[in-house]
Amino acid sequence: MNRGFRSAFRYQVTDLLKNATIFFAVMVAIVAALIIGALSIRSSGNIEIHSSFNGLGLASAICQFVFGISVSRSNLRLCTQLGVSRRSAFFSLLLSGLAVSVILAVAGEALIGSLQLISFAHGRLTLSDLYQMIYAGASSEALSFTQHLNSVLMITCLLLCCFSFGVFFTLLFWRLNKALRIVVAIAIPLAINGVPVLLYRLGINLKPLFIWLSSSVYHLDLFFLLLTLVFIAIEWLLLRHTNIKAPAFA
Amino acid sequence: MPSITEFSVNFKINPATALKGINLLVDAGLLYKKRGLGMFVSTGAREKLLLQRRESFYHDYVEKLVQEASHLGLTPDELTKMLKRGFEDVN
Amino acid sequence: MSIEIKDLTKVYGDTVALDHVFLTFGGDQIYGLLGNNGAGKTTLLSIIADRQSATEGTVSVDGEPVRNNDSALSRVFMVGEQNLFPDSMKVRKGFDTAQLFYPGFDRAYAEAAAQKFGLNTKKKITSLSTGYASIFRLILGLSVNTPYVIFDEPVLGLDAQHRDMFYRMLMERYGAHPATVVLSTHLIAEVAGLIGHTVIIRAGRIIKDAPTETLTAEAYSVSGPAGKVDEYLVGKNVLSVSTLGGLKTASVQGQPEGGLPDGLELSPLNLQDYFISLMEEEDNQ
Numbered sequence: 204m205n206r207g208f209r210s211a212f213r214y215q216v217t218d219l220l221k222n223a224t225i226f227f228a229v230m231v232a233i234v235a236a237l238i239i240g241a242l243s244i245r246s247s248g249n250i251e252i253h254s255s256f257n258g259l260g261l262a263s264a265i266c267q268f269v270f271g272i273s274v275s276r277s278n279l280r281l282c283t284q285l286g287v288s289r290r291s292a293f294f295s296l297l298l299s300g301l302a303v304s305v306i307l308a309v310a311g312e313a314l315i316g317s318l319q320l321i322s323f324a325h326g327r328l329t330l331s332d333l334y335q336m337i338y339a340g341a342s343s344e345a346l347s348f349t350q351h352l353n354s355v356l357m358i359t360c361l362l363l364c365c366f367s368f369g370v371f372f373t374l375l376f377w378r379l380n381k382a383l384r385i386v387v388a389i390a391i392p393l394a395i396n397g398v399p400v401l402l403y404r405l406g407i408n409l410k411p412l413f414i415w416l417s418s419s420v421y422h423l424d425l426f427f428l429l430l431t432l433v434f435i436a437i438e439w440l441l442l443r444h445t446n447i448k449a450p451a452f453a
Numbered sequence: 454m455p456s457i458t459e460f461s462v463n464f465k466i467n468p469a470t471a472l473k474g475i476n477l478l479v480d481a482g483l484l485y486k487k488r489g490l491g492m493f494v495s496t497g498a499r500e501k502l503l504l505q506r507r508e509s510f511y512h513d514y515v516e517k518l519v520q521e522a523s524h525l526g527l528t529p530d531e532l533t534k535m536l537k538r539g540f541e542d543v544n
Numbered sequence: 545m546s547i548e549i550k551d552l553t554k555v556y557g558d559t560v561a562l563d564h565v566f567l568t569f570g571g572d573q574i575y576g577l578l579g580n581n582g583a584g585k586t587t588l589l590s591i592i593a594d595r596q597s598a599t600e601g602t603v604s605v606d607g608e609p610v611r612n613n614d615s616a617l618s619r620v621f622m623v624g625e626q627n628l629f630p631d632s633m634k635v636r637k638g639f640d641t642a643q644l645f646y647p648g649f650d651r652a653y654a655e656a657a658a659q660k661f662g663l664n665t666k667k668k669i670t671s672l673s674t675g676y677a678s679i680f681r682l683i684l685g686l687s688v689n690t691p692y693v694i695f696d697e698p699v700l701g702l703d704a705q706h707r708d709m710f711y712r713m714l715m716e717r718y719g720a721h722p723a724t725v726v727l728s729t730h731l732i733a734e735v736a737g738l739i740g741h742t743v744i745i746r747a748g749r750i751i752k753d754a755p756t757e758t759l760t761a762e763a764y765s766v767s768g769p770a771g772k773v774d775e776y777l778v779g780k781n782v783l784s785v786s787t788l789g790g791l792k793t794a795s796v797q798g799q800p801e802g803g804l805p806d807g808l809e810l811s812p813l814n815l816q817d818y819f820i821s822l823m824e825e826e827d828n829q
Contacts, residue, residue: 207614210645277630283595284628285645286621286690290612446596449626458719462712466737467574467756468719 207287208295215278215299219270223303226266227310230259234318234330241328253329259311260333260358267304267362271369276377276450283447293442297367297435304362308355319345333358338420353420360427367434374441454484454492545606546570547592547620547692547724552601554587554748561587563748565601569692569724576739576756577728578819584748585728586625589696593622605692618646620692623685625700627669627677635665635672635680648689657683657713661706674701682710686717694726699734707731711738736815744819746826756815763818764800767793768808776808783821795821 234256241254275296282292311332319330334354335346346354376384402409416423455463460471475492478484483498522532547569554562562584569575579585590596592603594610594617602609605616629638635658643649658665661679663672669680682698699707715738718725729735742759744752752759763783766773770792777785781797795813804810813821 205614206647207618207645214641214644280628281630281641283593284622284624285642286614286618287645288594288612288614288617291614444597446590447628448595449628456719458716461715461719464737465708465711465715467740468715469573469740470737470757 205291208291210285211278211282211287211292211295212298214281215274215295216302218278219274219299219303220306222270223266223307226263227307230262230311231314234259234314238318238321238328255329255331257329257331257333257336259315260361263307263311263358264361264365267300267307268365268369270303271300271366271371272373273369275370275373279442280447280449289442289447293439296370300366300370301359301363304359304366305355307362308358311358312351312355316346316351333361334420337417337423357420357424360424360431364427364431364434367431367438371434371438374438374445378441378445454494456491545691548602548604548607549588549592550602550604552588552591552603553599554584554591554596555599560748562591562598565745565748565750567743567750567753569726572722572724573740574718574725574727574738575741575743576732576735577726577743577745578732579728579745580823581730583745585745586696587748588745589622589694589726589728590624592694593617593620593624595622595624619690620694621646621685621688621690622694622696623681623698624696627681629669631668631670633669635663635667635669638669638680638684639665642684642688646688646690650687650689653717654683654687657686660709660713675703675706678702679706679710686713689721690723692724692726694728696728697730698727699729699731707734711735714738732816732819733814742815744822746823751826752822760813760815760818761799763795763797763813763821765793765795765811765813765817766800766804766808767791767811772805772807776805782825784824 237254237256278296279289279292282295283289287295315330315332332354334350334357338353338357339346339350375387379387416426454475457468457471457475460466460475461468464471475484479486479492481501483495483501484492485495486492519532527535547567549565549567549569552562552565552567553560565584565588577585577589587596591598592610594612597611604610605613605619608616610616610620629641633641639649639651639654642654643651655665657663658680661676661683663676663679663683667676669677672680678698678700679702682695685693685695685698699710702710711734714725727735727739736756739756742752742754742756743750766776768791770787770790773792773794777794777796783795783797785792785794787793795817800810
């Protein structure tokens with residue numbers, strides 16, 4: 204790891220962490236509000252008031268996707284101005300995305316895991332997250348330490364995948380000329396709607412895939428990692444010969 | 454003497470050009486280098502320069518003056534009168 | 545220790561932006577890269593800084609090819625015409641970041657230069673005027689202390705006073721910290737004295753690559769009555785001619801042997817006039 208790569212990584216990870224911290228603080232505030240709400244509302248009579256929160260993982264995933272879109276170009280441009288090669292700029296971008304994915308996954312797990320212990324005692328608020336919902340049978344029990352580790356791993360893979368997906372989107376649009384951009388922009392909603400129909404018509408059944416994915420969290424991890432690698436490969440092909448210029452309307 | 458850099462900053466010229474100029478003066482014996490201390494003006498440099506300039510005065514100024522005066526149709530007498538007037542005005 | 549450009553070619557569809565360019569920049573000299581708009585100056589410099597890729601040919605810094613090479617690229621700093629800093633970044637943070645990436649960055653010098661130019665370091669880089677955006681970038685170029693610094697149209701938008709300040713600061717800095725400098729500009733008259741070596745590019749090809757002194761010694765200007773000038777020009781390599789009433793002025797390649805016939809005036813060609821004459825000659829071919 205040479206000096207240029209290290210500087211690029213330091214800059215990008217610091218910048219990304221700043222934004223991730225803001226996101227996480229907002230999440231903490233939301234969860235805190237929920238807890239306070241759940242604990243202070245008294246149930247009257249036989250009506251049990253129950254609330255649940257299990258969206259932290261999903262929210263983090265969307266957040267990383269947005270980060271991927273928003274920081275890629277400006278980071279690559281900055282690195283170019285400051286004498287870092289395209290390759291180092293690109294890989295330090297991905298590495299910073301990975302670092303923040305790990306940190307968000309661990310922080311999220313710590314937050315939900317510790318609050319779970321409190322909330323289960325009260326029974327009026329259920330806190331859980333993706334891993335628990337998919338693989339631990341959404342039970343009302345707290346997770347074991349191993350399960351926590353698996354959850355962190357799963358969320359990390361998910362977040363990394365979403366980050367690279369964001370990078371993929373932004374690099375794709377960077378490279379494409381105006382005409383192709385419009386084509387892609389139309390093709391996306393078409394694909395979202397059309398692909399399932401197409402698969403049905405072609406008789407391709409994705410059920411075995413879903414069964415395989417839900418049978419073990421490691422399968423899901425592998426799936427996200429493979430997807431990430433595919434994105435990275437395409438991103439590098441796109442980036443290799445791009446002319447790095449300032450934005451058109453600065 | 455100011456340093457090469459000072460010359461290049463003041464006249465906005467490449468230091469190599471400034472250096473060439475300085476070296477020409479050194480070769481002409483008007484400046485000398487003292488190692489570690491810089492460039493200094495040689496004794497008698499002023500006198501040398503005056504002599505040189507006097508010799509080229511004819512070519513640089515007088516020839517051109519006479520040419521221009523001829524263009525304007527001035528006689529040698531008229532020109533001499535103007536030169537005398539010039540000396541009076543300056544002093 | 546030099547930047548070697550070998551057989552560099554860049555083709556966009558039908559356009560040949562660079563046509564088998566061979567150049568060397570080194571020896572801690574100040575190079576001027578002169579050419580008209582669209583001649584290929586920025587393309588050439590962008591490829592050296594690995595902002596664009598070449599179609600053919602190689603660029604090496606101190607023997608190492610630049611493509612994807614951090615160690616080679618860290619030795620070249622390019623002050624370009626565009627801002628590549630993020631939207632929300634302030635000038636001060638820009639200096640901080642430059643310091644992070646370039647260990648040799650002279651922060652004190654940068655701050656002093658900013659003050660001299662009247663650059664407000666608390667402002668966002670993208671909110672600076674064209675002139676001040678250029679000033680920010682050229683301050684980076686002066687502070688960064690890399691062995692090679694490239695200035696591509698560094699004085700865009702700068703008023704006369706600031707341009708003057710830049711040239712002086714460049715000379716001062718260059719005197720104290722020699723480096724190989726490449727200065728690409730339209731303002732030939734302003735930089736003629738600064739550049740020790742001149743490279744002239746036209747339609748992607750290098751047409752002159754020589755010490756500045758050699759080029760200006762290579763040509764001269766003759767003027768006088770049209771008839772006499774025409775007589776004199778017979779058999780000479782004429783670069784350009786202009787006529788005003790009965791008076792003709794011509795730029796001639798070479799040096800006058802012997803004196804000039806009576807009635808004709810001889811004057812040296814400064815670099816800008818030489819460049820213009822050269823372009824005219826090329827246009828006529």
